[in-house]
Amino acid sequence: MPLMSDGARSPDLADRAGTGDLHALRGQLTGGLVLPGDPEWDDARRAWNLAVDQRPVAIALVESVEDVVKVVEFAGEHGLRIAPQGTGHGASALAVLDETILVKTSRLRGVEIDAGTARARVQAGALWEDVVVPAAEQGFVVLHGSSPDVGVVGYTLGGGMGWLARSRGLAANSVTAVELVTSEGKFVRLDSENEPDLFWAVRGGGGSFGVVTAIELELYPTPELYAGAMFWPLERAGEVLRAWREWTEAVPDEVTSVGRILHFPPLPDVPEPMRGQSFVIVEAVFVGSEADGNALVAQLRELEPAMDTFAAVAPTALQHLHMDPPHPVPGIGDGLFLERLPDEAIGAFVENAVPPLVSLEIRQLGGTMASSAQHQGAVGTLDAGYVMFAVGMAPSPEIAAAVHEAVDRVKAALGPWASARTYFNFAERPVGGARLYPLKTYTFQRLRKIRATHDPAEMFVSNHPIPPAVVIDTARIASAPLFADLPAAELEALAGAMGEAEVDAGTEVVTVDESGSTVYLIEAGEAEVIGADGPLSVTLGPGDTFGEIGLLLTAGKRTATVVARTPMKLLALSEPDFERIREQIPEFERSLRSLGLERSSR
Numbered sequence: 001m002p003l004m005s006d007g008a009r010s011p012d013l014a015d016r017a018g019t020g021d022l023h024a025l026r027g028q029l030t031g032g033l034v035l036p037g038d039p040e041w042d043d044a045r046r047a048w049n050l051a052v053d054q055r056p057v058a059i060a061l062v063e064s065v066e067d068v069v070k071v072v073e074f075a076g077e078h079g080l081r082i083a084p085q086g087t088g089h090g091a092s093a094l095a096v097l098d099e100t101i102l103v104k105t106s107r108l109r110g111v112e113i114d115a116g117t118a119r120a121r122v123q124a125g126a127l128w129e130d131v132v133v134p135a136a137e138q139g140f141v142v143l144h145g146s147s148p149d150v151g152v153v154g155y156t157l158g159g160g161m162g163w164l165a166r167s168r169g170l171a172a173n174s175v176t177a178v179e180l181v182t183s184e185g186k187f188v189r190l191d192s193e194n195e196p197d198l199f200w201a202v203r204g205g206g207g208s209f210g211v212v213t214a215i216e217l218e219l220y221p222t223p224e225l226y227a228g229a230m231f232w233p234l235e236r237a238g239e240v241l242r243a244w245r246e247w248t249e250a251v252p253d254e255v256t257s258v259g260r261i262l263h264f265p266p267l268p269d270v271p272e273p274m275r276g277q278s279f280v281i282v283e284a285v286f287v288g289s290e291a292d293g294n295a296l297v298a299q300l301r302e303l304e305p306a307m308d309t310f311a312a313v314a315p316t317a318l319q320h321l322h323m324d325p326p327h328p329v330p331g332i333g334d335g336l337f338l339e340r341l342p343d344e345a346i347g348a349f350v351e352n353a354v355p356p357l358v359s360l361e362i363r364q365l366g367g368t369m370a371s372s373a374q375h376q377g378a379v380g381t382l383d384a385g386y387v388m389f390a391v392g393m394a395p396s397p398e399i400a401a402a403v404h405e406a407v408d409r410v411k412a413a414l415g416p417w418a419s420a421r422t423y424f425n426f427a428e429r430p431v432g433g434a435r436l437y438p439l440k441t442y443t444f445q446r447l448r449k450i451r452a453t454h455d456p457a458e459m460f461v462s463n464h465p466i467p468p469a470v471v472i473d474t475a476r477i478a479s480a481p482l483f484a485d486l487p488a489a490e491l492e493a494l495a496g497a498m499g500e501a502e503v504d505a506g507t508e509v510v511t512v513d514e515s516g517s518t519v520y521l522i523e524a525g526e527a528e529v530i531g532a533d534g535p536l537s538v539t540l541g542p543g544d545t546f547g548e549i550g551l552l553l554t555a556g557k558r559t560a561t562v563v564a565r566t567p568m569k570l571l572a573l574s575e576p577d578f579e580r581i582r583e584q585i586p587e588f589e590r591s592l593r594s595l596g597l598e599r600s601s602r
């Protein structure tokens with residue numbers, strides 16, 4: 001039984017849809033519609049994470065795109081919301097499901113492997129094991145994560161960091177098309193040609209944009225793989241993790257690895273040598289030959305592990321390397337990005353890696369995850385050095401509270417090295433969407449604008465929702481010198497394309513050359529401009545614009561960084577919108593030129 005309440009109301013039907021209407025919807029679906037009081041109710045509302053108590057208005061067990069369309073249309077007509085869910089691995093960060101139909105995709109598990117085009121088409125309810133096995137049979141690997149029963153879609157929409165992440169990148173950036181039902185009940189296939197904005201948004205923006213019914217992924221020819229884990233007694237945690245950190249600094253991008261502390265629970269399904277024992281463990285996957293792999297891990301072997309499973313492996317073996325629980329559990333966890341991992345951070349990690357926490361891991365980032373490529377989705381690149389995740393089991397509300405506190409303690413201890421950004425898929429508590437993306441690339445604001453276009457009434461409930469952007473009134477930009485010459489209609493178009501951003505004092509808002517052409521208008525607060533040789537005597541304040549072009553005027557420098565001196569309120573125009581507006585509004589180009597702002601080549 002679920003243990004924790006999400007604060008939801010009792011499972012009475014929401015006021016907006018009467019029982020009769022819901023029964024009528026049930027009659028229209030090929031799949032099922034489960035309502036409170038039905039014998040299957042408790043089974044149907046259970047998430048993979050048993051610590052979450054889901055109490056929606058109804059649960060739609062969809063079996064086709066038509067079923068999804070009918071449920072979305074029904075929700076639209078009755079003012080209800082829709083929460084798409086594959087497995088419920090990510091359910092702990094979901095909002096309260098009042099007035100929400102939970103759309104479970106678990107009956108849509110079809111997978112097609114096309115060896116000719118090296119693509120897999122995966123239905124929304126498929127688990128990674130449903131794809132890994134048939135892909136391997138045809139000579140391919142996919143960018144799955146540590147667990148075979150995580151849902152392909154939820155994992156991929158949040159980024160998707162697996163064993164090939166440093167060599168092949170994040171799963172979201174490997175998606176070639178997405179099939180989705182919009183808030184208007186329209187079925188669309190998104191790709192780089194069709195609805196490119198929405199296609200970009202779902203690849204890292206999560207489930208805020210529609211119900212995904214299928215996803216198309218790149219397949220990679222199976223390389224030679226060398227992988228395994230080394231175990232040492234817990235007492236050696238500091239020494240081993242420091243050695244692992246040094247090792248990560250030298251390994252090639254073909255190595256993706258994890259340093260972790262694991263307190264194996266004393267449960268019957270844990271193998272005998274590990275049951276009830278605690279270890280410090282290094283797990284790694286090397287894309288390459290056994291001989292080269294042996295040479296690579298030799299440095300770790302010198303630490304004389306108590307157990308060592310490294311060997312040449314088949315691609316299907318990677319699913320089990322991390323020893324994730326093979327069935328639903330009540331878990332409470334959370335994560336953070338670490339900019340660096342100095343000895344002091346390792347010390348703080350080890351000191352706090354104690355029960356009731358079960359697993360605390362640090363994954364090395366970098367490699368392909370850190371390199372930008374033209375066709376990336378909203379997840380973009382991950383720039384931190386490492387990512388940490390800590391989790392414990394919560395079989396009772398008392399233990400849940402203790403695990404929660406223990407997770408907080410680890411996070412606080414690692415605070416000095418943590419990034420402002422946090423990883424979507426490892427954020428198991430609701431976080432403001434802005435924290436999931438780098439500010440400098442304006443990703444969050446662009447996502448908000450796309451949400452406002454495609455789901456302004458916020459029909460979709462997702463684990464980390466992207467709020468729709470507010471419409472910017474023209475009066476808010478009219479007095480800025482950069483926009484002063486624009487005719488009213490153009491000013492309106494420009495304002496309509498802008499989004500709001502708020503930053504804390506000390507935030508690096510933009511670095512020319514990295515930000516592309518994003519333009520910022522300061523509404524409140526002050527910023528200073530830092531050139532390569534240190535601060536320039538330029539302070540930017542309300543009414544000033546900056547960004548690539550603004551900086552050329554203000555500071556006369558090609559390379560500079562703008563840092564918020566105080567908390568700031570900004571209006572911003574994303575790079576794609578900026579380029580579109582420049583083409584559509586000739587006056588804007590003229591206005592720029594009148595300020596001496598020619599287009600610069602980067």
Ligand SMILES: Cc1cc2nc3c(=O)[nH]c(=O)nc-3n(C[C@H](O)[C@H](O)[C@H](O)COP(=O)(O)OP(=O)(O)OC[C@H]3O[C@@H](n4cnc5c(N)ncnc54)[C@H](O)[C@@H]3O)c2cc1C
Pocket residue numbers: 084085086087088089090091094105124144145146147149150151152153154155156157158159160161162206207208210211212213324325425426461462463464
């Ligand atoms: C044991 C375990 C291991 C993990 N390992 C990794 C890992 O190695 N790497 C990594 O990156 N993450 C990992 N995660 C995190 C995992 O990727 C996220 O929890 C992810 O959200 C799970 O996706 P899901 O579909 O299984 O879960 P769900 O809870 O079903 O989905 C999560 C969210 O995805 C969205 N979503 C799901 N299906 C749809 C759909 N059809 N249409 C629209 N939106 C949808 C919804 O917003 C939903 O709230 C792990 C989590 C667990 C519990």
